[in-house]
Amino acid sequence: MKATAYLAGLALAALGASALCSTASAGMVLKFGHVGEPGSLFETSAKEFARCANEKLGDKGEVQVFGSSQLGKDQELLQKLKLGQVQFALPSSVMSSVSDTFGVFEMPYLIQNRDHMKRVTQKMGDVFQKAAEGKGYHILAFWENGFRNITNNVRPIVEPADLQGIKLRTPKGAWRVKMFESYGASPTPMAFSEVFTALKTGVIDGQENPLAQIWSAKFPEVQKYLSMTGHVYTPAYILTSQKQYESWPDDIRKTLDGCAVSTQDFVYKTAAQLDKDLVGKIEAMGTKVNEADKPAFIAASKPIYEEFAKSVDGGQKLIDEIQVLAKGS
Template sequence: SLLIPGLLFMVAGCGLIGTAQPASPAKGIQVRMIKAGIGLNEDHPQGQGLKKFKEIVERKTGGKWKVQTYFSAQLGDDLKMTEALKGGLQEITIPSTSPLVGTVKEFGIFDFPFVFNDPKEADAVLDGPLGQKLLQKLPQHGLIGLAYWENGFRNLTNSKHPVATVADFRGLKIRTMQNEVHINAFKALGVNPTPMAFSEVFSALESKTVDGQENPLATIESNKFNEVQKYLSLTNHVYTPFVFLVSKKFWDQLSDEEKKILTDAAIEAGKYERELNRQQNKKSLENLKRKGMQVNEFSPEEKKKAQEIIKPVIDKYSKEFGEDLVKQMYDEVNKVRGQ
């Protein structure tokens, strides 16, 4: 009687080998048209990275894939494009992780201030186990996350006065991303936070609907915020990753060969984008000074004070996102620091 299950298994196995068809062909590259949209401009490292991605994919597919690129939120802001991916109406977008918290709340751990000291620490954590764990939460929401790119360290600009101490934040009306950690951290500092989509920021600054905003230097320059903002404070308060997203509806149609080409290109173009962004941030600082912005540092002592003030907010959201996950993030950072 012990033989029977084995025999049945063999018979069933033969049947499968003879008739089963894989859901998608294991090999082969189909002719495909891909819409890829981002929120920032073509001249920004994110735009240059997207162009690099297009070049790699079109070359590796022998021209069978055509990537149509849309810059400057032409297809909508981060949230709108992400929804379009879920619905299968757009194939690719590269949002900041911050507005994605409505989909995967745990991405909010990257909105905690002063987690990373430099981009290399961010790379190690994002490309390591923690970053990958978060990407794996995306498919159940109709999204595939292939790689982290870099938005980068955020700095505060405003039209009222230099912000060099924690007290200088008080009373400023600041546009924030649509993200509760940002909103509540700024509230704790006495700021009046105004969440809005990135594409609305320039006119909100110009019309003085808000006094300021915060973004990496390359973005401040590319979007010409210096034309409507006088003061730039080098707060480096949060490191924001970009995440390279693919529509799962599109992904599920791809052969293994196509998936590999797409994944490799997202990673390779991401490395290029990160490098470019780091160079650009240095150049942008010089350019913004030259264009008339008044720049000041935000000292380590003031950073410490800010951290103290924001601590209850971080404690609250650590509970919400999972204390184990937050601990894992800090453990991985400490590992890179050799602590």
């Protein structure tokens, strides 16, 4: 009996060693989870990064992309990064709940264009990296969610007063909620994956997102109006945990860093083209499109800037430094 048990143990050990070798020979599996739907900028960006990384990694590893919240919603993905269950995520507005430093990107009309944002990442990237690392994360590169616009089923939004009483979905970030409250809307934080059904059933009247997200999530099927407010530009961050980042071999880390940074230009170019192409497509779905009075929104945004400057340590300095970079200096 003892001999039989001993031989069985050897067999199991050999099987385990074989499986381990198989896994090692296959290389690292790097799971990339995001909330974007098929056809979204998030999906296109993540797949381009995976193409670059997998081409360069060869048999050392493979980036596998899982969209449509398959691996979890934004908050869940942030937790899974810390647990090592997911290697990459692509958070956007939710980062303002990780650190108030990221809340600066919630300030309306702060980022003027993509060249402005590129200068911010070049000159101030370390500020945001430090904020992320202080919470146990690491940013490989700054990508994009985009310039956000409002859709709803009540009325066209031309000026802030038109938002009065409208039940508007927002991401789960305090500053976006404060902003829309100050405009007179009734903001409702909600996970992106839940928004279509909430719009269809009338739980909410509207939502705000970049055109690429509006289109890929099929919101024009359940929304009457698209108002081109462009009220906030939200970056997206290709994110991992600091612990995971430091555990990767140097050559793999260098490859992933390089692909993440080089993908930024692809992301910006793709996003700009989508902004050009999608308004007409959304309009063709029967959604009425109107231009908003941006100066009226800018004027109504002054209190949110004042509150951020007062309540966030170094908030005014952050705002000032980003505004200076709008001038190309």
